[in-house]
Each structure stands twice: as C-alpha cells, then as structure tokens.
Amino acid sequence: MLEWNDDRWGDGGKPEDYQDYISNEPRTYADRMVELLVSSDMIPRVPYGDLKEKERKFGQAKERFFLWALRQADQQQLWAVLPSVKQQLSFFIMLRGWYAGRAMLYKTPDGATAADITVFDPMHTTYGVGQGGLAWMCHKVIRTSEEIEAEFGIPPNDLLFKPAVEGTVAGETQTGWEVLDFYDRQFNYVVIGKEMVKGPVPHGASRVPGFVGMAGANPFVQRLDEKNIKWLMAETGESVYSADRIVYDALNKVLSDRRTLVHRQLQPGYVLESETGTKTLTENPYVERSEVPLKKGERLTPLQLQEMTRDTDLLLAQLTGEAQRGSLPHTAYGEIQFQLSGFAINTLRQGLDLRIQPGVLALKHAYMQIASLLCEQYSSGAYLPVTA
Helix, strand or coil: CCCCCCCCCHHHCCCCCCCCCCCCHHHHHHHHHHHHHHCCCCCCCCCCCCCCHHHHHHHHHHHHHHHHHHHHHHHHHHHCCCCCHHHHHHHHHHHCCEEEEEEEEEECCCCCEEEEEEEECHHHEEEEEECCEEEEEEEEEEEEHHHHHHHHCCCHHHCCCCCCEEEEECCEEEEEEEEEEEEECCEEEEEECCEEEEEEEECCCCCCCEEEEECCCCCCCEEEECCEEEECHHHCCCCCCCCCHHHHHHHHHHHHHHHHHHHHCCCCCEEEECCCCCCCCCCCCCCCCCCCCCCCCCEEEECCCCCCCCCHHHHHHHHHHHHHHHCCCHHHHCCCCCCCCHHHHHHHHHHHHHHHHHHHHHHHHHHHHHHHHHHHHHCCCCCCCCCC
C-alpha cells in the first residue's frame, strides 16, 4: 500500500523537518508477480492416453464444460465490478500465499444451469479438514445495510445486533455487519452477528463446495517449545514478501535519512553574530533575492552541511542487493545497463521461473479443485445440460 511508519523515534516524536521516503519496490514487485501469473496460459485438458473414440469425446465434453463454467463466472465477476476469477486468485496467491473460494452449480429461476465461482479472501476464511477433505468452511466479510437488505431481504433495523464496524467513507458515515457464510458437507448457513438469516439450506453438493490451498512447499511443521507442541503456520503459505519484509523497512529508513539531509541542505542553519548576541532575522535569508541588513561588525555565517556517513552507500548497496535476491532482479523490469550474453539472459530467466513457479502450481491446484467440484455436481444429474 506504499505506507510505512518509522517507529525509531519512540515517544519523543520525529523532528518536524524529517522527510519520509517510501520505496516503491514492494508495490512494483507485487504488480509484476501478479501480472506474470495472470498472463500465464491455462490449458484444461483431460488426458486421453489409449482411450477409445467415445471416451475421448466424453473427455472433450468435460473440457468444454469447464471452459463454459469459467466464462460464465468471469461474466458474473464483470457485472459485479470485480476482476476475473484468475486475476483474483493470482492476487491472493501472490500477496496472501493462500487461495480459497466456493465453486457451485445452481439453478436460475427458469431452471437453467449456472455456475458460481467466488474467490474468498484467505485472511478471512477458516476451515476444518476431516476424512476425505474439507469438513467445513466459513468466510467472513463486512456488508453494509443496503447489501444485506438487497441480498437477504432483511431491513437493518430488524437485525438484533449492533453493527460490527463504523467508519467514514468519502465524508459519509457508514456502518457494517460481519456476515459469516458457513458451509458443511450438506448445508449452507449465513449468520449476521449471532442471528442466522439463512439456513440450513442444502447446497446440493456431495461435499463441502469450497476449495482452499497454499503456495510454496512448506508443510505444516511442529516444534516442541517448553514442552508444548506449536504449529509453525506463519511459514506455511507465505506471500512473495517472505524474504524482504525486514529489508524493506531498513531500506525505507536509509532512504528517508538521505532525503532528510538533502532537504536540509536547501536551507541550512546559520550563525548570526551581533554585538549583544540576541539579534534575530525576520526573513528567511535563503529566499531568492532576499536582503539581510547587518550593522558593522555583524556577520551571517552558514553552518557546515551535515553529510551521510561514508558507509551509507555500502549499506544501501547491500540492502538493494538483498532486496533483489529476495524478489526479482532489475532486469525483470527491462532495466539492462549493458549488453548481456545468452548464458546470462538464461540464468536470469531461471531465477524468474523459480520465483513464479510456486504461484503457477498454486493456481493450477486451485483450478483442479474448482473443476473437480463443478464436474462432480454436474454429473449428479440434478442439473439441466449446458451448451458450451
């Protein structure tokens, strides 16, 4: 979000002329990684092998069905003023390290079959695992009174509990309620506050119609600490920032210090020598064409400019180098200062592939789960055929 709070000053407060500088490196890195994942090609394919022609046609129909479901889901996201399913999954995989969502078929009022693929924010999604997969899933989101009334037909005044949050948006006070969307292996429930506004409603799937997963190869690891077993979940499903969070903080501090000194050099301090030692200037002597009236014997002397320590450049080079090793080299953004050999270009490309590969695998797993859920529901025979 290009926000950074320098807490080095403690309770004393930072000087008024201190100039904060926030590097755009984290934002450009995130944008680049998300764009790379979004631009990746996805080819849904049912392996044919030595299958006969009739069985191959079934596989082709399955591929077309999945493509139909994705197209319909993306159209729904478009009309809801949201990015496509792939864009949302790519964003959360890269910046949360996890993905989650719901994949269901439902019937329109005229009985036609429609697909619903909704991506959840993993940070606000909880789940439980049982034998054979998910046992339950719950997604929490803040809804306004207008959204609740439009979706559930419940006027806000009829809710038994006070709003969970209140805030000001564009100068207008708004309130919101925590809406819990809960799924188990049979039913769907919606709870606002402690009031169930929907359910139990059968969702029509043979299992929890949700998908969840993580990026990276870190499994859930246990450790024994003071005779207590702890889960090291913080290292599981990490975002692309896992290696650079501390580096970015240090980088911002060094750049802020340097910017502050550059700013102070525009109007450095001065010594005004007078007979009584109490004389002050009413105007800024550094303003262009300013005049400073002095009596005989009085003298205005600028103070020596404060400079960064000689080791600053070494520290800055180390920080930027570590930031690149934990993210992407500058060549990934097209910054090539000199001609590179083919071997060097391939080496840099391999480094980029290693960074994007966990996200590609996570996106693949998400689509596999979505396809499995939708195809399983469609094959139950409870829905009318669709035309892809």
